[in-house]
Amino acid sequence: MTVPFGGPSLADLLAGARVVSLPMRVRFRGITTREAVLLEGPAGWGEFAPFPEYDDAEAATWLRAAIEAAWLGPPTPLRERVPINATVPAIAPQQVPEILAPFPGARTAKVKVAENGQTLAEDVARVAAVRELIDNVRVDANGGWTVDEAVTALDALTADGPLEYAEQPCATVPELVEVRRRLAEVMNRHGRRRVPIAADESIRRAEDPLKVVRTGGADVAVVKVAPLGGMRRLLSLADDLAGHGVPVVVSSALDTAVGMNAGLAAAAALPALPYACGLGTGGLFVTDVAEPRQVADGSLAAHPIAPDQTRLAELGAPPERAQWWLARLRRCYELLAVSGDAWDE
Numbered sequence: 001m002t003v004p005f006g007g008p009s010l011a012d013l014l015a016g017a018r019v020v021s022l023p024m025r026v027r028f029r030g031i032t033t034r035e036a037v038l039l040e041g042p043a044g045w046g047e048f049a050p051f052p053e054y055d056d057a058e059a060a061t062w063l064r065a066a067i068e069a070a071w072l073g074p075p076t077p078l079r080e081r082v083p084i085n086a087t088v089p090a091i092a093p094q095q096v097p098e099i100l101a102p103f104p105g106a107r108t109a110k111v112k113v114a115e116n117g118q119t120l121a122e123d124v125a126r127v128a129a130v131r132e133l134i135d136n137v138r139v140d141a142n143g144g145w146t147v148d149e150a151v152t153a154l155d156a157l158t159a160d161g162p163l164e165y166a167e168q169p170c171a172t173v174p175e176l177v178e179v180r181r182r183l184a185e186v187m188n189r190h191g192r193r194r195v196p197i198a199a200d201e202s203i204r205r206a207e208d209p210l211k212v213v214r215t216g217g218a219d220v221a222v223v224k225v226a227p228l229g230g231m232r233r234l235l236s237l238a239d240d241l242a243g244h245g246v247p248v249v250v251s252s253a254l255d256t257a258v259g260m261n262a263g264l265a266a267a268a269a270l271p272a273l274p275y276a277c278g279l280g281t282g283g284l285f286v287t288d289v290a291e292p293r294q295v296a297d298g299s300l301a302a303h304p305i306a307p308d309q310t311r312l313a314e315l316g317a318p319p320e321r322a323q324w325w326l327a328r329l330r331r332c333y334e335l336l337a338v339s340g341d342a343w344d345e
């Protein structure tokens with residue numbers, strides 16, 4: 001069997017693998033339990049946690065990122081702390097103060113909108129409740145609107161104040177281009193500040209992550225370590241995006257404390273960090289695999305933390321789920337090995 005990027009063998013990976021299952025405080029992205037495989041290697045810990053519905057080809061990229069973290073370690077940091085945004089799931093307005101409590105000093109909030117089964121009035125009420133506590137608000141629709149719905153919704157959501165940006169208002173790149181153009185007209189007519197468009201799924205799930213930028217569909221790019229295949233790949237994409245004048249926002253993929261190490265390390269190594277990062281999602285778990293990092297003055301310390309053995313034992317996944325994850329890890333390893341992938345340092 002070929003060993004990918006001169007890194008670990010499959011036996012090395014499995015030797016240090018722990019499958020965990022973390023209960024969540026609130027439903028987020030339709031899930032209430034987050035499962036992950038944590039890998040211990042010579043450079044530290046890495047996390048393999050592609051969402052269950054992803055196929056093996058997409059999941060293999062996440063494994064690449066896990067191996068990079070545990071066998072190669074983080075890139076050289078340029079800062080010690082990383083500013084983060086508060087993340088607000090699609091909850092009722094009354095729950096907003098409780099959701100914002102674990103983010104002391106956060107100056108930016110990201111609010112989920114366009115949730116299945118909810119109305120625009122609910123989105124408007126949630127954003128209004130957030131604005132009472134944090135005035136710089138961005139929204140994330142996860143591609144849930146049509147072009148018409150996005151224009152109507154973003155018009156309504158800016159009636160009482162500007163939005164920092166709207167993340168993935170529609171699913172496809174041509175729709176993002178259209179929304180961006182139509183919104184500029186509407187905002188201009190109302191004499192309001194333009195709503196910049198941020199691309200998330202159009203970057204992390206795309207064959208060509210630069211396409212959305214080249215076609216004029218995004219002002220900002222949301223970048224995540226695991227779906228991009230690692231910290232160094234994220235840094236290299238950020239460099240290409242900077243060449244197009246597009247800044248990045250590093251976000252989590254609902255990572256455990258181990259996966260968060262990689263997001264924070266990537267953010268700490270970026271030459272420019274103009275936006276608060278979506279790396280404050282640790283608070284969405286009831287318990288995490290390490291003592292939770294505390295948010296102070298709206299930022300998190302960037303240095304890596306190791307998982308706690310007692311917590312790992314307590315959070316161990318049920319045997320059938322552990323088997324499912326280890327079988328997935330084996331298949332993804334084979335895909336990486338066959339692709340002959342190599343570290344591009």
Ligand SMILES: O=C(O)CCC(=O)C1=CC=C[C@@H](O)[C@@H]1C(=O)O
Pocket residue numbers: 029085086087110140142200251252253254277278279280281
């Ligand atoms: O960006 C943030 O504030 C937190 C991260 C976050 O929102 C997400 C993490 C994981 C899965 C995604 O559905 C979601 C996102 O769409 O950005």
Ligand SMILES: [Mg+2]
Pocket residue numbers: 140142167168200201222
């Ligand atoms: Mg998003």
